Amino acid sequence: MRVGIVGAGQMGSWFARLFSGTGDEVLVNDIDRSRMRKISEELGVKACGLEDLAKESDLVIVATPIAETPAVVSSVAGMMRKGSILTDICSVKEKVVSAMKGAKTEAELVSIHPLFGPGASDLRGKDVIVIPVRVRSAYRSLKKRLIEMGARITEMGAEEHDKLMAVVQCLPHLTVMSFLFTLGSMREFLTEDVRTPMFEHLLLAGKALLARDPDLYGEIQVHNKYASIVRERMLEVCRSMDVALSAGDAKIVEKKFSEVENLFSKSERERAYMLLYRLFEGEDRK
Numbered sequence: 001m002r003v004g005i006v007g008a009g010q011m012g013s014w015f016a017r018l019f020s021g022t023g024d025e026v027l028v029n030d031i032d033r034s035r036m037r038k039i040s041e042e043l044g045v046k047a048c049g050l051e052d053l054a055k056e057s058d059l060v061i062v063a064t065p066i067a068e069t070p071a072v073v074s075s076v077a078g079m080m081r082k083g084s085i086l087t088d089i090c091s092v093k094e095k096v097v098s099a100m101k102g103a104k105t106e107a108e109l110v111s112i113h114p115l116f117g118p119g120a121s122d123l124r125g126k127d128v129i130v131i132p133v134r135v136r137s138a139y140r141s142l143k144k145r146l147i148e149m150g151a152r153i154t155e156m157g158a159e160e161h162d163k164l165m166a167v168v169q170c171l172p173h174l175t176v177m178s179f180l181f182t183l184g185s186m187r188e189f190l191t192e193d194v195r196t197p198m199f200e201h202l203l204l205a206g207k208a209l210l211a212r213d214p215d216l217y218g219e220i221q222v223h224n225k226y227a228s229i230v231r232e233r234m235l236e237v238c239r240s241m242d243v244a245l246s247a248g249d250a251k252i253v254e255k256k257f258s259e260v261e262n263l264f265s266k267s268e269r270e271r272a273y274m275l276l277y278r279l280f281e282g283e284d285r286k
Contacts, residue, residue, distance in 0.1 A: 002027065004057030006050065006076060008039040010118040010213065011089055012063030018122065020045050027053045054079035059142060062088040066219040070099035077103035085138040087112050091165065091216075092223040093131055097158040100133040109133040110142070113161065117212060124150030131158050166226035173209070173217050174231060180206040197280040
């Protein structure tokens with residue numbers, strides 16, 4: 001299979017590496033020519049003009065920033081041939097899928113979201129959400145290929161995807177960013193390298209967040225229209241907790257615990273607690 005990658009950033013490069021490593025011919029294009037040449041040389045893949053890539057590829061993966069993806073998808077779709085398939089790996093789907101539905105092309109169209117970052121070694125055990133738009137045999141072949149590579153495929157609609165990602169993506173990002181930014185404003189309180197297990201693992205999440213592109217986290221919050229609902233709910237919780245605790249109502253925590261503990265079984269909660277300590281005691285804390 002000939003695979004075209006549009007966008008040679010971190011995830012575009014990851015997919016270029018994935019497919020070139022399985023023997024596929026990979027073509028790569030990026031608006032940043034120096035970055036495109038660098039990835040081409042590092043991975044031994046072919047740097048290619050956008051139109052040639054679109055016409056020659058059996059599979060095209062658009063891996064551009066969220067704000068740019070709908071326009072790139074619309075442009076590339078019109079260049080592709082019958083029997084090929086166009087996809088994207090954007091974290092927000094409603095506008096991308098709308099662009100696909102309006103595209104004039106004979107290519108098949110499917111929007112995918114790999115629920116992991118470039119730190120992953122491969123697709124084994126990874127969740128990939130798939131939004132079929134116009135699909136036939138090429139999509140069936142791609143889906144089978146991804147499953148054979150170890151991916152767990154879940155099909156859904158664009159609106160359902162964005163609502164789900166508001167909770168499983170936007171909320172965790174917001175939580176860790178809030179922890180980090182608060183921590184940054186209270187450095188005078190941290191006089192020693194002293195850790196609790198909970199603090200240690202929030203800190204680990206914060207460090208991991210800082211290792212990636214901050215633009216992506218901002219774009220996900222801005223372009224997922226359901227993220228604002230998550231942020232407001234989180235602020236409501238924080239405000240209500242602050243009012244109660246400031247008034248000396250320590251029982252508010254017990255009350256809130258009772259409202260959410262049925263999200264998980266007792267055994268799940270106990271396993272999580274023990275895992276937290278195993279990780280904490282097994283880590284190199286230097």
